[in-house]
Amino acid sequence: MQESKLLLLVFLFSLVFLFTFPVNASEQVQNSTVVTKIETYSEATAVSLSTKISPSISIIITPDTIDFGKLSAGMSSEVHKLTIFNKGSSKTYVTSEVIDVAKDLYVEGLEINNASWVSYGKEISKDDYVESGVQLNVPEEFIGIGSMEGKLIFWAEMKENNAPVLENIEDISVNSSDIVKIILHASDADNDKLTYSTTAEFGTLYGNVFEWNTTGIEAGKYEISFLVSDGYSTDSETIMITIKKEANDVFPVVNFTTNVTNGKIPLTVMFTDQSLNATSWKWNFGDGTSSTDRNVVHTYTEAGCYTVSLEAGNNYGNDTEKKIDYIIAYPRIIISLISPSSSYITDQTGASRLFEITTDEIANITWILDDVIVQTNYSSMNASYYCSSAANGLYNLTIFAENENGTAQKEWIWNVTSVSSSDSASSSSSSGRYVSGGGYFGEDYDNILDKVSKSQNVLAKKVTTFSFNSDDNPIKSISFIALKNSGVVSTTIEILKGISTLVSEAPPGEVYKYMNIWVGDTGFATADNIENAVISFKVEKSWVSDNDIQSSLISLYRYNDNKWKELETQKVKEDERYLYFESETPGFSPFVITGIKKESSSGTAVVPLRSTAEDEIPSSNDSDTIDLVPTNASSSSISIWILVFCLFLILAGTGIYIGERKGFLSFRKNKYENVIFKDTLSCEISPDGFTSYYFDAEENPVEYIRLKTKDCSDIVEVKVEILRNRSLLVKSDPPGIVYKHLNIWIVAEGVDPLTLDAPLIGFKVKRPWIEENEIEISSINLFRFADDMWQNLPTEMVEETDEHFIFESDTPGFSSFAICSV
Known part of the structure; x- marks a missing residue:
């Protein structure tokens, strides 16, 4: 064993020697150096430590002694207030216990807060306290005298805390000078009192509402955190607020909408700004009031039509939109149906006349004839006044409909005259006359088979349609576009037994139905008030077959200027029972639906009232064909004039073709069938200034058109035509899936299209069309047809709403367009 230790020591010594001295002896001699040994020293410094650990649970109860005084069996003491303070560092839950040395006096009779001490339990937050009422009720059966001692012990245990939860806050992006407003919401399962804080070095936090005015703040991204605490735990949310550069170099584009445009007073309207690039707003509500807020809620207190305008601006300029008669405030009670609808009527002496009205509320309706009350209908919504035999004279009939909400009034001028000899000579069957513009008077009552009236509110630039569904009524609908807000308008159709007593001659062809159609009061249905009036009607197939009628020659005729005029009529569909047609009409008066019989069995051709199809034109082999080639000596001179005329047509056609192809001309229109x-819209354009045209019709996909001219300061008119199919002015289909075909024309006398600078078209596409066709938003483009080809215009989506996506396209001119997905 000793030898082993010795060998180990020798081995360790050898290792030390090996690592201490160099292996090469010569190098050791040549490189020998003097090594000085450096001794190191250490020093310790002591720090005294001390702390005081505060208890997590610590409660103080005051008072520490309660004396209930002298009591007997069955008696109750006064209520003594006891306060428990939580001086610990955590939330505690306190319960009670009674130790009784007085024969269960306190165990059975002690109450805290009007209940047995057994059920006592209170949750106390740190640094908070609760107060409780203590009372002794001596039991009836208690036996004992003298001083009775007991103890009320309160046990406190640490209450586990549920941390508050701060609701999620989305990132925010605003423009410079906007006000950021964030409302913080948090929940706490323990119903602890919550406090809010933020890390933001800007803005102000009022309770749970944070506001920051970014005016003058540099554009960029700002990260801030919001915290909520219940005194024990916290929760936080961190968001990014992005401040965008103020659009001072972008011209504002004004636009606004409302939640309602009509209603009874008091009418409260919410005006919502939808302008682009705007930093200031100025509203004019048309009733003498204005506002500079961005979005405004305004109340109209008086009935009437109000024009509303909004001027939106920024550092670059202003843009104004004015909507004429945009808000219609009705009186509190409305007369919704009036018959006769005309304010001026004429009857013959002895004729009968029925006056009818309908109100939208129950009212007392008073009829006054020439300042004399002739009838009163109490608590009614429908009332009529009937005169069985009118006496000669000029009468004023006025009605008042009154209830607690207000009063409505209607007045008729009633002219009762005898028939003069000249009147009788002009028409043996006429009992009166009609007047242009929709109003009427004088149809013979005995000639009316059926009569139907409908009323509705008519708004400017909106398609108004009156629909009828009766089997006896051949009219399916009457539609038109009003040029201004017109209030409640009535449409009346009289289905006649025979030819109207208001006309003086029979119409051409085989008659299917006679009728009178009246729209509005006298003077309403004129070119100054309405446009695009269309009558839809139906014809029974049984009548067509029974009378051997050629369906392509069924027409609607209107009686005007003492003669029948054929209206352009087209068939739109058919079903098992009816053929359906549409006709465009310039006005309303007596009408008739007629048809032309097919060729009779005798071989005599029926001459149609309008041009026939190409395959119906007689051929050169027909024996009845008229020879159009002249055989006399003047044939050469006629040929020369024909040649000159043909050259003129060629030159004129070439000029029109080139002008339309370049987009310079806009006087050609699509045929009625395609529009x-x-x-x-018309507007005055100022030189070197932007002018915006805003369209608000739902049927029109064009939202606005903005243009600028270099040398024009006149009225410029913009026309938009929405088409059923590809424009007849183009030669090929546009690419992709087509949403809408349209023509846009700029019309102004003396305006050179080359002076139009930076024209821009804003248009909308409905969400359902995009979703149903699975269209990518980025694939939607506006195409323009020019130089015999479709040109893809730069298109960008600028806005989206619940119903539409809004796009903008720059265009070098105006002609035929198509909105497509490619």
């Missing part, structure tokens, strides 16, 4: 809607 489903037309919208026209």
